[in-house]
Amino acid sequence: MSNDYAAILTTLNATVLIVGTVQHSSLMAKLGRRTAAEIRDLHDVMGQLIEDLRAGVESSPELLRRSSYLQKIAKKKRPYILTASFVWMVVCMLLISSQIDILKWAGAAKPGVSSGLARKAFMITVAAILVLAVEAIFSAGVNAKEEANKVMVDFNLKYPQAELYALANRQAERNLPQPESDTTTPDARP
Template identity: 45%
Template sequence: MSNDYAAVITTVNAAVLLVGTVQFSVVMGKFAERTIEGHREEYDLRGRVIEVLRRGEQPDSEDLRNLKRMRRRRLLGATKSFPAYTAAGLWFVLCNVLIVSTVKVLKWAGTANAGPNPDLAEDSFFIAAIAICVLVVEAYVMGFVKAHAGQKLTMRHYRAGFTADERQELEELIRRGARSSATLPSLVSAGVDPSSTGTTANPQGG
């Protein structure tokens, strides 16, 4: 290992460490915010229910249902967040390995008349290469996960806003390649006056 190599590998490790630390901090910060907010909301509601019980009154059934939904949502949220927490844990381990590798390289560079130490050079190279690969793969995987989650959310809103029959009707129209608004049965089903669309019926049928 040469001094030039030590300078290069130290710079690479520092850059990857910076990115990894930011990634870890962002994920854990979001986790802390969601956890604190969810627990505050749930335990505030629990406190209100206990106050009602103290007065000898029957708690509102809607509050009890909300508490049950909050518990289910908390468990479901932990399951959905598993990939992000796995990435955070991976970066935590990888950052510690990078720190150890960098310290060893710096120690070698600061030692007078240090030998070539090929084992340290090889180890530091593979650690840096793995860290760079993780950085690239994580960016790709997280982008794919976010895109998939956004697609599912959009589809959920679409299905919640329209009935299955309306969606099926649209699919049929798309397959038939309908072009004229006069062929849209949705105008009738929605109670829209055809005359308001600017289409005038021909009483002669021609």
């Protein structure tokens, strides 16, 4: 390892730590806002269900479906948040550990060639950069998928599957060829 290479790795590591921390913080903030909004919606729906129960009124099927949906998504998001945080924590620990090793090497009176340290620092830095790139791509994909799912869920909550199947069956019946009636006229023959 040379002093120039150590300087390059130090710069890259610092950049990855800063960009990654900002990226991770914004992702967690976005997920936190979405999760909080979904929990508020769930509490509102559950409150309405409790009020209906107290009043002896039967809750609407749409309200019951919404309650079920909100409970499911609340449980599904927790693992993603924990996994993203764990991965970023591991990347930070590896980068910081690598940086400490580089600083120890550079702080020696006469730092010598340390190909093992250079190789290790290179691998950790490249892996961290790849994690940042994958996280950005994954985040964009998840955002697009969540928006599409939200539109579909809103539609499915408003129009339950049974109604959609009934509509599809009615349309299929209309498009079926009709049997010929007995009153059809025979072809005119010359």
